[in-house]
Amino acid sequence: AQTVTQSQPEMSVQEAETVTLSCTYDTSESNYYLFWYKQPPSRQMILVIRQEAYKQQNATENRFSVNFQKAAKSFSLKISDSQLGDTAMYFCAFIPGGYQKVTFGTGTKLQVIP
Amino acid sequence: EAQVTQNPRYLITVTGKKLTVTCSQNMNHEYMSWYRQDPGLGLRQIYYSMNVEVTDKGDVPEGYKVSRKEKRNFPLILESPSPNQTSLYFCASSSGQGAWNEAFFGQGTRLTVV
Numbered sequence: 140a141q142t143v144t145q146s147q148p149e150m151s152v153q154e155a156e157t158v159t160l161s162c163t164y165d166t167s168e169s170n171y172y173l174f175w176y177k178q179p180p181s182r183q184m185i186l187v188i189r190q191e192a193y194k195q196q197n198a199t200e201n202r203f204s205v206n207f208q209k210a211a212k213s214f215s216l217k218i219s220d221s222q223l224g225d226t227a228m229y230f231c232a233f234i235p236g237g238y239q240k241v242t243f244g245t246g247t248k249l250q251v252i253p
Numbered sequence: 254e255a256q257v258t259q260n261p262r263y264l265i266t267v268t269g270k271k272l273t274v275t276c277s278q279n280m281n282h283e284y285m286s287w288y289r290q291d292p293g294l295g296l297r298q299i300y301y302s303m304n305v306e307v308t309d310k311g312d313v314p315e316g317y318k319v320s321r322k323e324k325r326n327f328p329l330i331l332e333s334p335s336p337n338q339t340s341l342y343f344c345a346s347s348s349g350q351g352a353w354n355e356a357f358f359g360q361g362t363r364l365t366v367v
Contacts, residue, residue, distance in 0.1 A: 145295075184343060184358035230295055240311060241286065243296040 141166045143233050145244035152221045153252050159206075160216045160247045162231030170236030173207070173214045178246075179227040187229070190214065192236075218249075226251045255280045259344050259359035266334055266366055274329045274362050276344030282357075284347045285327040286311070287319065289340040290361075296343065302327055334366040 142165045152158035164173070175187040190198045190207050198205050202222075206215045218225055231244040257278045266272050278285065286301040288311075298311030302321040316338055318330040327346075331338060341363050347356040 143295075148293075182341070182361045184345070186356060232296075240301065240309075241288075241298050242312070243288075243298075245293060245295040 141168070141233050141235065141242045143231055143242050143244040145231055145247050147247045148245070149248045149250070151250040151252055152218075154221055154223060156221055157217060157219045158221055158249065160218075160229055160231075160249065162214045162216070162244055164212050164214065164231075164233050164242075166212070166233065166235070168235045172234045172236065173205075174232040174234070175203070175205070175214075175216045176230045176232060176243075177225075177227045178230065179224075184230075188216065221251045223251050223253060225249060255357065257344055257346050257357045257359040259342075259362050261362060262360060263363045264365070266364070268335055268366055269333050272331050272334060272364075274331075274342060274344075274364070276327045276329065276359060277325050278327075278346040278357065279325065280346060280348070280357065281324065282346035282348050283324070285321070286345045287317070287327070287329045288343045288345065289313065289338075290343065291340050299329070299342075334364075336366045338364065339366050340364060 144163045171192045173190045177185045177187050188198050188200045188203050197207050202219045204217045228246045228248050230246045233242045260275045283304050287299040288296040290296045297313045299317050300319040302308045308319050341361050343361050344359040
């Protein structure tokens with residue numbers, strides 16, 4: 140069974156600064172996908188970024204980037220130039236290749252301070 | 254507009270009274286899932302379906318049933334709800350294995366069982 144750990148229940152960052160949210164996972168699978176989802180107060184789940192395990196290059200999406208360390212089973216999310224709209228709960232998620240059995244972390248609540 | 258529609262958005266019910274939460278997607282997605290979200294626990298997968306008439310258990314299936322008679326619909330059934338099933342529920346759909354970046358979530362259903 141897979142496990143996903145987010146060790147930071149809450150974090151805060153000043154507007155325009157950079158923040159990194161951590162995520163570690165444990166699996167015996169060799170092929171898998173990792174995701175970060177954002178959940179603002181509206182409760183809507185929004186995909187932020189994804190990473191395929193077979194790709195060595197770290198994924199980036201505008202101000203969002205990941206640091207994927209496969210050997211260390213680490214998948215952190217970096218948010219640059221933080222904006223007030225980034226205030227949300229962030230979930231790390233794991234899905235093995237060929238399956239739809241998704242495992243989410245417990246979430247990190249991010250507050251962006253003006 | 255591509256979307257996943259859950260109904261109802263809010264529901265208060267009494268212990269033991271059977272209920273169904275509906276989920277419908279208009280994107281012709283093969284894969285659909287149900288999750289529950291609880292504070293400090295993140296999202297946990299209840300059931301998932303990889304196609305019509307194909308369903309499988311997630312991590313917390315006890316007390317729930319699902320069916321997938323049509324591609325677009327994936328209802329969640331609580332035969333005899335109990336207070337420990339009070340939670341926020343999400344339905345999600347995606348287009349294919351590994352293509353999780355196309356996952357769409359519904360707006361969520363806040364269920365309270367008294």
